[in-house]
Amino acid sequence: MSTTGESSTGTTARPARPSTSENRRQPFPQGFLDTISSGWATRPETLPPQRDQAPYAAHRRARLSAQFPGRRLVVPAGELKQRSNDTDFPFRAHSAFAHLTGWAADAEPGAVLVFEPRPDGHDVTLYFRERADRTTAEFYGDASIGEFWIGPRPSLAGVAADLGVATAHINAFTHADGELVVGDDAELTRAVSELRLVKDEYEIAQLRLAVKVTADGFDDIVRELSAATAHPRGERVVEGVFHRRARSDGNGEGYDTIAASGPHACYLHWTRNDGAVVDGDLILVDAGVEVDSLYTADVTRTIPVSGTFTDVQRKVYETVREAADAAFAAAKPGVTFRTVHETAMGVIARRTAEWGLLPVTAQEALDAEAGGQHRRYMVHGTSHHLGIDVHDCAQARREMYYDGILEPGMVFTIEPGLYFQIDDETVPAEYRGIGVRIEDDVLVTADGVENLSAGVPRTADEVEAWVARLRA
CATH class of the missing domain: 3.40.350.10 (Creatinase/prolidase N-terminal domain)
Incomplete structure (x- = not known):
């Protein structure tokens, strides 16, 4: 039954949008009006x-x-x-x-x-x-x-x-x-x-809960990979599996789930999720459960659908993890938020230069004014604050956010990636159509960061073992 927002008697109890359902409105007969207000038990409070x-x-x-x-x-x-x-x-x-x-x-x-x-x-x-x-x-x-x-x-x-x-x-x-x-x-x-840049104890506890439920949702996805490969729109199967966990154990998703298989993984905000999930491809899943307090997780894992990375897939995957691990090591109280991104991008520039993908050296690519060639393969930032919004604190001043100093109690993502579009002729054919992102949610502590999402497998070996253990 859908809602009308308007009284069937033609009167409204408060201002409402103009009715678009005139043909659905039926007057109440007098007998209903005479009796509807009586016969109800007292409702104690x-x-x-x-x-x-x-x-x-x-x-x-x-x-x-x-x-x-x-x-x-x-x-x-x-x-x-x-x-x-x-x-x-x-x-x-x-x-x-x-x-x-x-x-x-x-x-x-x-x-x-x-x-x-x-x-x-x-x-x-x-x-x-x-x-x-x-x-x-x-x-x-x-x-x-x-x-x-x-x-x-x-x-x-x-x-x-x-x-x-x-x-x-x-x-x-x-x-x-x-x-x-x-x-x-x-x-x-x-x-x-x-006001939300530094989280209090309650917020941190809720974020831990959101990450825990999200981790359970990722396990569900791996268990259902065979069902996804059997369906012509397997990405929707993956999305639906995660939705079930988000609604059963939380309030819902904190944002539209990205279930991007094969070349779709190279589209950063692919939420159509209408493609096939094919053995031999990678599937990039970016998903987060919002719990009843409205705090949300934001986790990404890139999974080999068959359970095993090819050599090129593993090479790209482990480079992204290397960039993430470098960002983890750099993130600590007293450094700027931008340092986390710059550290990850140093790895991306160095590796893409080593692979011969850049027309300049890594050092030239990292030049703040004349460089950026490596950003072709990772156009997004490495981190954003996380909390009651998936992109929390977004209206904070730049000097408090991107140029701000990390403090204990801050929670943000670390999420480098590499994306080689299917039609990108600047990369060898074996790279094309590979998209990888690894995203974790971290809490700044007194001497570094705690990876709140460490329970979701991260390394290539761990991911392969995860699929082997759970995939039906």
């Missing part, structure tokens, strides 16, 4: 205990408050987004809203977090639409928010206890002149992004 992330979210709000004394801040959760006609995409709250409230996969569309200034800080209130009384038309007639359609909605008192924050009905919220709104104000958007 037991206030929930405060959730684990509530104290962490309170600390984040306090940090944000301190940056904007005397200013009104508004952080919206966002609204449902239309998929087609009268169907919507699944709702996911704005990352800043989820980070500052602790309200994650269960957040309500249309909610707003407001910081009202006071002399010594801010009063913070979470506004949202409380569940409708069963005597109202909204209860049965509004397919977007009516409980008859979408199930129970939270109460103001329940959310206040759950999140440890004051709550009020959305009807009490008013806009004010001069307020700073996430999404509209660059200064506030930057601040909430930079």
Whole structure:
């Protein structure tokens, strides 16, 4: 059954998009209207205990408050987004809203977090639409928010206890002149992004969980490789296998899964996933589970479909791993974020030059102004911050991000690759159509980094043993 977002009586309980389903609306007969509000058991409410992330979210709000004394801040959760006609995409709250409230996969569309200034800080209130009384038309007639359609909605008192924050009905919220709104104000958007650069204990634990479930999903993929090779759109089989794990053990995927087999692995964001999975080819899978807290993993492995790398595939694969390992060694507190990328690119330039693929020396290719020839085969960066967004902290200032200094508690990816397009005449024929990326999620510690995704096989030998062990 799809949703309409509009009452069958022709009235709506809140502003709604114009109906595109006039022919589907049927009036309720009088007998229904006379009886629908009665005969319901009393619904007792037991206030929930405060959730684990509530104290962490309170600390984040306090940090944000301190940056904007005397200013009104508004952080919206966002609204449902239309998929087609009268169907919507699944709702996911704005990352800043989820980070500052602790309200994650269960957040309500249309909610707003407001910081009202006071002399010594801010009063913070979470506004949202409380569940409708069963005597109202909204209860049965509004397919977007009516409980008859979408199930129970939270109460103001329940959310206040759950999140440890004051709550009020959305009807009490008013806009004010001069307020700073996430999404509209660059200064506030930057601040909430930079607030996530260093993760707290709760965030790190959630990222560990997301990586663990993702690792289980990769095991599922290897087990189902035979099913993938048997299907004409085997990439979709791989995508579906991972989706099953993401939805059963998490909230879903943190981003569209890339299941790129053969030459498709050379397309960096291949998400069509409509190709065959062929023995003898490599399949590059870039996938991450988003857990209920909305924190996501981001892991890539490149797997020989048959279970064994060819000599050329292994040569390319182990070069990518060499670049990744060099980046691991370089990543430690006190160095710049850019150093991780530059270290990995040094390996890529050196090896591609040794193979005769560059028209210049490796040193010339690494020249910041006149070089870059090796980037033909790896155009993306080596790392990005990871957290409640897969590309977390993206609105942070450059001096805080790419030129920023690594600190304990930062979590980011290390993901070098080599991609030789099927029609790239600058490389020998045996390289063409080979795409390899190895991506891990790392936590900066006091003296280096911890590989959170180390449990997913990385070396060529480990990957071959993995396939031999699990593939049906």
